[in-house]
Amino acid sequence: MLTICPYFHVHQPHRVKRYRVFDIGNDSEYFNASDETDLNNGRIVRKVAEKSYIPTNKVLKELLDTHPEFRFALSFSGTVLDQFEMYAPEVLESFQEIVATGRVEILADTYYHSLAFFYSVPEFERQVAKHQQRIHELFGVTPRVFRNTELSYNNDLAKWCEDNGYLGIMAEGWDPILEWRSPNFLYTPTGCSNIKVLLKNYRLSDDIAFRFGNREWASFPLAAETYTEWVRSHHGNGNTINLFMDYETFGEHQWEDTGIFQFLGALPGMLMQEGDITFKTPSETINEYDSVGELDVPHILTWADTDRDLTAWIGNDIQKDAIHKTYELEKDVMRAGDPALIEAWRKLQTSDHFYYMCTKWSNDGDVHAYFSPYESPYDAYIAFMNAMSDLQLRVTEALKRRHVEAEQSLWEQFVVWLKKRCARLPFINRRIHTHTS
Amino acid sequence: MRILTFGWEFPPVNVGGLGKACQGLTAELMMQGAEVVFVLPRTQSVDSSMRFIFADIGSQHPAKLYEIDSPLRPYQHAQSLLEVVTPDGRRVRLSRTVIEEVHRYAAKAADIAKQETFDLIHAHDWVSYLAGIAAKRVSGKKLILHVHATSYDQAASDCVDSDICAIEYAAFREADCIVTVSQFTKNVIVDKHNVDPEKVEVVHNGNEVHAPPQHEPTLVAHRLEGKKIILYHGRITVQKGVDYFVRAARRVVDTNPNVLFVISGYGDMKPQIMHLVGELGLSNHVLFAGELWGVERDRLYQSVDLLVMPSVSEPFGLVPLEAIQHGTPVLISKQSGVSEVLAHALKVDFWDIEEMANKMLAVVTYGVLNQQLVSESQKELQTLSWRRAADKVMTLYRRLLAWVTLRR
Numbered sequence: 001m002l003t004i005c006p007y008f009h010v011h012q013p014h015r016v017k018r019y020r021v022f023d024i025g026n027d028s029e030y031f032n033a034s035d036e037t038d039l040n041n042g043r044i045v046r047k048v049a050e051k052s053y054i055p056t057n058k059v060l061k062e063l064l065d066t067h068p069e070f071r072f073a074l075s076f077s078g079t080v081l082d083q084f085e086m087y088a089p090e091v092l093e094s095f096q097e098i099v100a101t102g103r104v105e106i107l108a109d110t111y112y113h114s115l116a117f118f119y120s121v122p123e124f125e126r127q128v129a130k131h132q133q134r135i136h137e138l139f140g141v142t143p144r145v146f147r148n149t150e151l152s153y154n155n156d157l158a159k160w161c162e163d164n165g166y167l168g169i170m171a172e173g174w175d176p177i178l179e180w181r182s183p184n185f186l187y188t189p190t191g192c193s194n195i196k197v198l199l200k201n202y203r204l205s206d207d208i209a210f211r212f213g214n215r216e217w218a219s220f221p222l223a224a225e226t227y228t229e230w231v232r233s234h235h236g237n238g239n240t241i242n243l244f245m246d247y248e249t250f251g252e253h254q255w256e257d258t259g260i261f262q263f264l265g266a267l268p269g270m271l272m273q274e275g276d277i278t279f280k281t282p283s284e285t286i287n288e289y290d291s292v293g294e295l296d297v298p299h300i301l302t303w304a305d306t307d308r309d310l311t312a313w314i315g316n317d318i319q320k321d322a323i324h325k326t327y328e329l330e331k332d333v334m335r336a337g338d339p340a341l342i343e344a345w346r347k348l349q350t351s352d353h354f355y356y357m358c359t360k361w362s363n364d365g366d367v368h369a370y371f372s373p374y375e376s377p378y379d380a381y382i383a384f385m386n387a388m389s390d391l392q393l394r395v396t397e398a399l400k401r402r403h404v405e406a407e408q409s410l411w412e413q414f415v416v417w418l419k420k421r422c423a424r425l426p427f428i429n430r431r432i433h434t435h436t437s
Numbered sequence: 438m439r440i441l442t443f444g445w446e447f448p449p450v451n452v453g454g455l456g457k458a459c460q461g462l463t464a465e466l467m468m469q470g471a472e473v474v475f476v477l478p479r480t481q482s483v484d485s486s487m488r489f490i491f492a493d494i495g496s497q498h499p500a501k502l503y504e505i506d507s508p509l510r511p512y513q514h515a516q517s518l519l520e521v522v523t524p525d526g527r528r529v530r531l532s533r534t535v536i537e538e539v540h541r542y543a544a545k546a547a548d549i550a551k552q553e554t555f556d557l558i559h560a561h562d563w564v565s566y567l568a569g570i571a572a573k574r575v576s577g578k579k580l581i582l583h584v585h586a587t588s589y590d591q592a593a594s595d596c597v598d599s600d601i602c603a604i605e606y607a608a609f610r611e612a613d614c615i616v617t618v619s620q621f622t623k624n625v626i627v628d629k630h631n632v633d634p635e636k637v638e639v640v641h642n643g644n645e646v647h648a649p650p651q652h653e654p655t656l657v658a659h660r661l662e663g664k665k666i667i668l669y670h671g672r673i674t675v676q677k678g679v680d681y682f683v684r685a686a687r688r689v690v691d692t693n694p695n696v697l698f699v700i701s702g703y704g705d706m707k708p709q710i711m712h713l714v715g716e717l718g719l720s721n722h723v724l725f726a727g728e729l730w731g732v733e734r735d736r737l738y739q740s741v742d743l744l745v746m747p748s749v750s751e752p753f754g755l756v757p758l759e760a761i762q763h764g765t766p767v768l769i770s771k772q773s774g775v776s777e778v779l780a781h782a783l784k785v786d787f788w789d790i791e792e793m794a795n796k797m798l799a800v801v802t803y804g805v806l807n808q809q810l811v812s813e814s815q816k817e818l819q820t821l822s823w824r825r826a827a828d829k830v831m832t833l834y835r836r837l838l839a840w841v842t843l844r845r
Contacts, residue, residue, distance in 0.1 A: 317812075
């Protein structure tokens with residue numbers, strides 16, 4: 001028996017509007033573009049809802065209704081859930097309906113789709129906790145398997161997950177790490193004993209996520225029958241095929257006219273037809289199969305580009321500058337303690353902001369590989385840094401206010417103490433009362 | 438193959454982008470095996486191994502010389518008086534108009550074409566188009582027109598010089614192939630001159646890719662004061678959008694008074710710009726550096742924090758590439774050909790003063806931005822060589838010379 005373990009990642013960032021230097025100190029809204037550009041978050045969420053979320057959920061619901069063995073997992077960023085509530089509540093309801101079948105597992109994640117683990121573990125932990133609470137609130141479940149932003153992974157993160165009671169963690173099944181081994185088995189991360197790592201079969205995943213609609217591709221147009229044959233050829237050569245991809249593959253990255261919805265609708269039935277292939281959620285997969293060995297990933301591994309590292313997010317100088325400025329602010333933001341400031345700061349941690357500043361294409365000559373709502377990576381950086389400068393200003397002011405309040409309360413405490421001390425002297429006590437009332 | 442090439446100006450005489458482009462392209466074409474015979478209207482000194490023919494229309498029809506101090510571009514208006522630089526470096530204006538000179542050049546070109554043997558004709562910019570056509574009519578060889586600018590760019594509006602426009606219309610029809618220096622310019626001639634897009638090839642200009650010598654810095658006192666310096670360098674004309682630069686400067690100074698703006702160059706709009714600077718109360722923040730060439734200009738490039746090219750309409754735009762070569766980041770208008778080939782530059786619509794000011798402020802505020810723009814654009818410059826441009830032109834020459842078109 002061969003298992004298919006799919007997970008679809010649902011995410012939208014809060015894109016920073018064209019925030020200008022002149023706005024610093026005057027405008028504390030960074031994400032409220034209301035124009036006809038792709039920086040208008042509401043507009044994008046509604047557009048993607050129409051093209052992808054609504055039609056895809058319809059297909060997935062039908063599949064769950066038709067095939068009692070059909071299973072998969074979803075991962076949501078908190079930022080997309082917030083935006084569904086704001087701009088497309090019907091989408092959120094359709095997800096709740098799917099999850100209510102009990103055959104769709106939700107994965108743990110950072111709330112703000114951030115790279116916090118690599119910059120501040122305490123902040124990372126706060127975001128994971130917030131995410132867990134939000135998922136429980138909306139779906140009534142508690143995630144048991146972890147996946148990190150952009151599938152970023154290393155031994156330390158696996159250890160953190162084990163220490164925090166997770167059953168498993170997702171990672172990229174990248175050949176240079178695996179060497180002769182196959183991604184179609186479970187492994188134990190170096191330094192861990194209980195947790196298992198599920199590796200993405202990137203060839204079969206990317207056949208759908210990246211290549212499906214490519215007319216230049218030798219296998220275009222890809223039929224569900226052909227894909228089923230490719231999967232079946234792994235029989236006896238693995239336990240599970242982990243298909244990890246962006247949820248927006250369906251209808252947004254691969255448009256409806258490529259036939260992606262028909263493909264999705266037909267595939268599960270086709271795979272299960274002979275009875276030798278079954279679907280499992282990540283938790284079920286982890287319970288079913290033993291680890292076949294140790295997997296050592298000392299350096300950060302991601303699912304991006306041919307480098308499979310973080311260079312698409314923090315590869316160039318402006319990206320590094322922007323992310324360092326972000327985490328430098330942590331101490332002051334937390335000390336200021338204003339929920340609005342903390343929220344804005346966290347929204348700015350979303351990895352997409354740094355991705356928009358990527359200039360790797362100039363080496364690859366592949367401009368289109370890096371989709372961005374900004375006209376250039378430099379425009380993205382300028383808008384981001386201006387917003388960050390405003391936030392910094394607001395944090396400094398908040399700290400000043402707190403300092404004044406703290407001083408005031410110190411004075412008040414002194415008065416209380418003085419009153420007590422002088423309680424024995426009625427005359428002075430009366431004088432103090434008169435002064436302070 | 439031998440190419441009879443018609444130009445109008447050529448280094449080392451102080452010239453604008455046209456002469457430099459002719460030099461860069463033809464030098465590389467020679468390297469690739471083309472034999473270029475370069476025709477110029479007047480005798481001048483040249484430091485090139487190429488064969489030159491001087492049509493010497495000036496000496497054959499002696500014209501009265503006027504000394505002038507306003508260095509208008511020679512081809513700005515068809516009816517403006519012609520201006521030349523004498524061997525001792527003085528600018529003089531001839532009693533003839535540019536349009537008269539262009540026709541004389543064409544007459545002479547016909548004679549030259551009768552005497553010379555060649556395979557193709559290549560004429561640079563409108564002042565040489567008639568010469569190219571004359572040569573074509575005499576020899577029956579195919580003609581390539583190289584569009585470095587159009588009458589629509591010069592005017593920066595639809596109020597174009599009708600004489601130049603008439604020549605462009607006629608010449609584009611008679612040419613066998615047209616080369617434009619950008620997609621931007623191709624769009625202009627397709628839209629405005631109704632040229633068949635199939636007939637037009639885009640060949641972006643190249644640039645000197647070698648690192649230039651470092652000079653003593655200039656504006657030292659200002660720099661020591663901690664001032665950030667933003668430069669405009671080029672002609673001061675409507676086409677160049679200097680007024681937008683000044684208006685953006687006002688916006689910048691409102692936010693950060695520690696920025697100094699330098700305007701280097703001459704042009705018919707200079708009095709108007711000086712007036713605008715006064716009107717906006719920017720006299721303490723804007724310096725007029727005059728017209729700078731050679732080492733003086735390079736020192737300025739090397740001493741500033743940002744170069745801005747706010748052109749309203751710029752067929753290509755060599756100045757940003759020169760600035761990058763000297764290690765200065767650039768902010769360029771989207772209405773320029775060079776913005777098609779530069780990814781590591783800040784870009785703005787010329788009319789968007791707010792955004793222009795925003796980007797100027799970002800460069801002087803975020804040091805890392807400045808740093809990355811310089812290092813990445815210098816890498817990018819290496820790919821914008823004249824060799825790449827010459828490769829395309831050579832392919833075009835071969836195609837035009839093919840007697841039989843092979844079917845695949």
